[in-house]
Amino acid sequence: xxxxxxxxxxxxxxxxxxxxxxxxxxxxxxxxxxxxxxxxxxxxxxxxxxxxxxxxxxxxxxxxxxxxxxxxxxxxxxxxxxxxxxxxxxxxxxxxxxxxxxxxxxxxxxxxxxxxxxxxxxxxxxxxxxxxxxxxxxxxxxxxxxxxxxxxxxxxxxxxxxxxxxxxxxxxxxxxxxxxxxxxxxxxxxxxxxxxxxxxxxxxxxxxxxxxxxxxxxxxxxxxxxxxxxxxxxxxxxxxxxxxxxxxxxxxxxxxxxxxxxxxxxx
Amino acid sequence: xxxxxxxxxxxxxxxxxxxxxxxxxxxxxxxxxxxxxxxxxxxxxxxxxxxxxxxxxxxxxxxxxxxxxxxxxxxxxxxxxxxxxxxxxxxxxxxxxxxxxxxxxxxxxxxxxxxxxxxxxxxxxxxxxxxxxxxxxxxxxxxxxxxxxxxxxxxxxxxxxxxxxxxxxxxxxxxxxxxxxxxxxxxxxxxxxxxxxxxxxxxxxxxxxxxxxxxxxxxxxxxxxxxxxxxxxxxxxxxxxxxxxxxxxxxxxxxxxxxxxxxxx
Numbered sequence: 001x002x003x004x005x006x007x008x009x010x011x012x013x014x015x016x017x018x019x020x021x022x023x024x025x026x027x028x029x030x031x032x033x034x035x036x037x038x039x040x041x042x043x044x045x046x047x048x049x050x051x052x053x054x055x056x057x058x059x060x061x062x063x064x065x066x067x068x069x070x071x072x073x074x075x076x077x078x079x080x081x082x083x084x085x086x087x088x089x090x091x092x093x094x095x096x097x098x099x100x101x102x103x104x105x106x107x108x109x110x111x112x113x114x115x116x117x118x119x120x121x122x123x124x125x126x127x128x129x130x131x132x133x134x135x136x137x138x139x140x141x142x143x144x145x146x147x148x149x150x151x152x153x154x155x156x157x158x159x160x161x162x163x164x165x166x167x168x169x170x171x172x173x174x175x176x177x178x179x180x181x182x183x184x185x186x187x188x189x190x191x192x193x194x195x196x197x198x199x200x201x202x203x204x205x206x207x208x209x210x211x212x213x214x215x216x217x218x219x220x221x222x223x224x225x226x227x228x229x230x231x232x233x234x235x236x237x238x239x240x241x242x243x244x245x246x247x248x249x250x251x252x253x254x255x256x257x258x259x260x261x262x263x264x265x266x267x
Numbered sequence: 268x269x270x271x272x273x274x275x276x277x278x279x280x281x282x283x284x285x286x287x288x289x290x291x292x293x294x295x296x297x298x299x300x301x302x303x304x305x306x307x308x309x310x311x312x313x314x315x316x317x318x319x320x321x322x323x324x325x326x327x328x329x330x331x332x333x334x335x336x337x338x339x340x341x342x343x344x345x346x347x348x349x350x351x352x353x354x355x356x357x358x359x360x361x362x363x364x365x366x367x368x369x370x371x372x373x374x375x376x377x378x379x380x381x382x383x384x385x386x387x388x389x390x391x392x393x394x395x396x397x398x399x400x401x402x403x404x405x406x407x408x409x410x411x412x413x414x415x416x417x418x419x420x421x422x423x424x425x426x427x428x429x430x431x432x433x434x435x436x437x438x439x440x441x442x443x444x445x446x447x448x449x450x451x452x453x454x455x456x457x458x459x460x461x462x463x464x465x466x467x468x469x470x471x472x473x474x475x476x477x478x479x480x481x482x483x484x485x486x487x488x489x490x491x492x493x494x495x496x497x498x499x500x501x502x503x504x505x506x507x508x509x510x511x512x513x514x515x516x517x518x519x520x521x522x523x524x525x526x527x528x529x530x531x532x
Contacts, residue, residue, distance in 0.1 A: 007440065011346070014336045021408055022361055025373035032376050071279050078276040082269060090276070092523045093284050098462070099515035099522070101469030103489040104508040107496060108287035111294055111505075143283060175268075197363075204366035207471035207489070211496055224368045224472065231372055231476055240376070243369045250364035258357055 029247065033240035044241035052218050053226035054245055060134060060222065061202035064141035068198050071142075072149025073191055079150070080157040097146045102207030109140050109212045132214030137222065140208040145198035152194030153187050160186050189264055193257050200253040203246060291512055294505035306495075306506030314483050315491040316510065321399070322474075322487065323467045326406045330463055334414030335456060339448075341415070342422040343430075356419075359412050370408050371476025374401055397479040402487070405473035410466045414459035421455045422448075458525045465518045468511065 034041055044050065079091050097105065113130045114120050123130050130136050160183070168178040206224040213220045215229070223246050230239035295303050306312065337359075341352055362370065378385045378395040388395055395401045433443040471489040478485035480494060488511055495504035 003440070010336065011340070011344075014333055014340060017333050018337060018355070018358075021404070021411060022358060025370075025377055025408065026361060026365070028377050029369065029373050074272065075276050075279065078272050082273055084273050086277070090280050092519065093280060095519055095522065096284050096288070096515070099465045099469075099519045101471060101489045101492075101508075101511050101515065103471045103492045104291065104469070104511050104515075105287075107492060107504055107508050108291055110496065111290050111501075112287055143287070146283060200364055204364070204369075206366060206368045207469075207493075211493065224366045227366070227368050227372065228472075228476065231368075231375070236376070239372055243366075243372060246366060247364070247369060250366070251361070254360055254364040255357065258360070 033244045044237050050242050053221050053223045057223040063138045064202045065199045068149050069195050076150045076153035094147050106208040106211030136212040141202040144208050145201045148198040149194035153190040156190040196257045200250045295509040302502045303506045306503035315486045315488045319488040326467045338415045338418040367472030371473040401477040405477045406467050406470050410463045413462040417455045417459035425451050454528045461522050
C-alpha cells in the first residue's frame with residue numbers, strides 16, 4: 001500500500017514537471033500571440049521589418065546548411081575511412097561547438113574577422129567587409145551547427161557493409177561510380193537528418209550571431225535578434241508574433257526529422 | 268585523392284575549430300598578464316562566474332533526477348498508452364527546436380511581474396523573472412532533452428527481462444533500479460550530465476532575456492562576455508571567454524572518456 005502511494009507520487013511529479021516546464025510555456029506563447037485577436041497578430045507579422053528578418057534568417061540558414069552538408073559529409077568520410085595521425089584528435093574536436101558557449105563562439109568570429117584581423121584586412125583590400133555583414137552571420141551559423149551532419153553520417157558509414165562496395169568494384173565500377181551509386185545512397189538519410197537539425201539550429205541561433213551581425217534592421221537583423229530587440233523595447237506583440245512564426249517553422253522541421261527517422265527504423 | 272581529402276578536412280578543422288580557440292587564448296593575453304588578471308579580478312567577473320556555477324549545479328541536479336525518471340517511464344511504464352508515449356516522446360525534443368530567446372520570452376510572458384502568477388509570487392516576496400529562479404527555469408527548459416535522449420536508447424536496448432527477473436525474485440522497485448537498471452545506464456547518464464553541464468554553462472539567449480543582465484546581481488559569465496563586447500572591452504571579454512572555453516574543453520575531454528566507457532558498458 002505504502003509502495004503504491006510512492007509510485008503514484010513519483011509519476012504525477014514527473015508528469016507535472018514535464019507539462020509545466022515544456023508544454024505549458026509553448027502553448028502559452030501561441031495563446032499570447034493571439035490574445036489581442038487575429039487582426040493584431042496579422043498586423044504584427046505583416047510588419048515589413050519582421051518579414052525581412054525571418055526571410056533573411058531562412059536564407060542565411062540555407063547557406064550555412066549547404067556548407068555544412070558539403071564539409072560535414074567530407075569530414076565524416078575522412079574521419080571514418082582514412083587512418084592518419086591526428087585522426088582521434090580531430091574526431092573529438094568535432095563536438096567542440098556543442099560544448100562551447102555560443103557567446104564565446106560569437107566572440108571568436110568577431111576577433112578573427114574583425115577589421116584589425118588578418119582576414120578582415122584581406123577582405124577590405126579586396127573591397128568587401130565580412131564583419132557585421134551577411135558572411136559573418138553564415139560563418140557563425142556554420143560554426144555552431146558544424147557537428148550535426150558529421151555525427152549523423154558517421155554511424156551510417158561505420159555500419160555500412162563493405163561487401164556492397166566490393167561487389168561494385170568486382171562488377172567493374174570505377175571508384176567515382178561506386179561512390180555515387182553505392183556509398184552516397186547509404187549516407188543520404190544521415191546527411192538529410194543532420195542537415196535538417198543543422199538548419200533548425202541555425203534558424204534559432206542567437207548568441208553567436210548577435211555579436212557579429214551588426215543587427216541593422218532590414219539588412220543584417222535576423223529573426224531571433226529581432227525578437228530580442230522587441231522584448232527590450234517592450235513590444236510583446238511583435239516579439240510573440242515572430243516567435244510563433246519561427247517556432248512553427250522549427251517544429252515542422254523537427255517533426256519531419258522524427259518522421260524520417262521513424263520510417264527508417266520501421267523498414 | 269586520399270591525400271587531398273585528408274588535407275581538406277585538416278584545413279577545415281584548423282580554420283573552423285583550432286584557430287578560433289587559439290585566438291581567444293591569445294586575445295586574453297593581449298595586454299599581458301595584467302590584462303588577463305585585470306579582466307578576471309573585477310568583482311563582476313567573480314560574481315558572474317559564481318552565478319553560472321550555481322545555475323549549473325541546480326539545473327544539473329534537477330534535470331538528472333527528472334530526466335532519468337522520465338526516460339524510465341517513457342520506455343517501461345505500462346500505465347501510459349502507446350500513443351500517449353509516442354506523443355510525449357516527440358514533445359521531449361521541443362526545447363531543441365525553440366530558439367533560446369523564445370524560451371526566455373515564454374518565461375517572461377508566463378511568470379513576469381505583469382502576469383497573475385508573477386504578481387502573486389511578487390507579493391509573497393519571491394521574484395522569478397530578473398532573478399535567479401527565472402534563470403534556473405530558463406536553463407532547465409533548454410537542457411531538458413539532453414539526458415532523456417541519452418538514456419532512453421540504452422533502456423530500450425537492454426530490454427526489461429533482467430528487471431522482470433529481479434522483480435520475480437522479490438526485489439522491490441527501488442532495489443531493482445539500483446541493482447539492475449542503474450549499472451547498465453550509468454555511463455549514458457554520466458554522458459547526458461556532461462552535455463547538460465556544458466549547455467547550462469553556455470546558455471546565453473534564454474538567460475539574457477530572463478535575467479535582464481543586471482550587473483553583480485543576475486549577470487552570468489556568458490552575459491558578461493556579451494556586455495564586455497558591447498562596451499568594447501575586448502581584453503576582459505577574452506579573459507572570461509577563455510575561462511569558459513577552458514571549461515568546455517575540459518568537459519569535452521571528460522566526454523571522450525565517458526564515451527569510451529559507455530561503449531564497453
